[in-house]
Amino acid sequence: MKSVRTRFAPSPTGYLHVGNVRAALFPWLIAQQAGGTFVLRIEDTDQAREVSGAIDVMRETLQWLGMEWDEGPDKPGDFGPYVQSERRTLYLKWAQRMADEGLAYADIRTPDELKALREDAKSKKQAFLARNYRPDQPQTWQPGMPLRFKSTPQTYAWNDAIMGELSAGPEAVDDFILIKSDQFPTYNFAHIIDDHEMNITHVIRGLEYIASMPKYLNLYDALGFDWPVFGHAPHIMAPDGKKKLSKRDGAKGILQYRDDGFLPAAMLNFLASLGWNDGTEQEIFSRSELIEKFSLDRVQRSGARFDEQRLLWMNGTWIRRLSTSELYDLTDKPAFWPQGIPSEYDNSSYKTEVLALIQERLKFFAEIPSLTTYFFRDLPIDSTLISTHKQLKKFTPEELTTMLRQTQANLVKSDFSAVDLQGRLNDLLQETGQKPAVLFSLIRIATTQAAASPGLAGTLAVIGKERSLQRISAQIDALAA
């Protein structure tokens, strides 16, 4: 049995979004599972569409997700080079052989002529087949001439590891361009040569290639190549419509999720479980569980819509599984923290205390600033927090002031440990005769100027004695004004 070799073969035309990476995820999982090899190959045969820098972005994306490749442009193996533009002599060699053996012919028709033929067929409501227009006396193929495959129409039935049994009649088999007039091969030709030369055992890609399968199969047969295992994955659809997810409709690049503070583990989990499950009710899969349990035959055959809510939920559950020190390390970037943190609070031990409090309400790291500003600086008094509070608005400023003074008097004696604070807050409920909903809300607003915060005792402990008491004083002053 041959060792498993899979590949991800993107063309460098832009960043990778959620829809694209699945074409890399599945073959990567298959290779990992089998202890095989995952190859990264760059398909840059269309010079016109190439976007500079795209290759680096793709590499960065795969690396962030932990989908390391074993062979690729920067990881020489026995089957290089791994960039198609550097393999041109190879394609030309095969092309020459096919021309010599009569398996392909020079097609010197201009694009305009071809277009006219297509339109003519269309007006007659017939399918256009290039093989119906083969030249009677083809010229000898020479550099600069397009080379077209001479197909052998027949019915094909094959098995797709994801889609199951597929078949198509001879009308799906046609002549197609192998070598373009710029002497570059087409995808249709190059990928088959490469997969063969690189001993690829599993070709896993998006379902847009299914329609071309009969043509490819015909070429494999003409060349005498064995068929690899094929697996065509359905597209991920846009959240609203039924269209395939695309950049045009605002699909974000995977790297953008990284920059917003999503975890690779969550992204991997989300990507895999969109359209795949192991048959149990498990939803959360670690990377190693995915590798162990993934199988192509359990991939859904219909397209799944991209649901960002689910990603958010998953990321939250992965964040909650982190230890506080892991969480600190992962969030240790300026973009994830409020601007201009005073130096006395800009240290790992203080920030870790803050993180411990907000960990369970975090969905992604970029929302840390909005959740934590009051831990780092005093915010201006917002009188609407009290005036719109459904419990507090019923009290007069004097009554509120009295409660705050009682709070001050008690807390000034505290060592501000969370445990001590909790005890004193409970005592204050007795002293003031108020419900938690009233007293705690008041103290929270006074000390954070925020509508929501983590548990009061823990929050006060982190804010500290000096600032807490000061902020309560400031609130009392504002109430008097």
Added chain:
RNA sequence: GGUCCCUUCGUCUAGUGGUUAGGACAUCAGGUUCUCAUCCUGAAGAUCGCGGGUUCGAAUCCCGCAGGGAUCACCA
């Protein structure tokens, strides 16, 4: 239009002849001495696209239809 594929709660899905059609996200309600969140409990939510068959019995098998998608390049 030709060819090929798909169709179970709003969304992602389990399900392969007999189930009260199960779970998850989202939503709503209650609970966890306060808010937000977490967690727990519960509710609502699917005439299994439609119409015919086969069968004692069909989401599951067969046929037809409809809707959706992919593809018909010297793009990948």
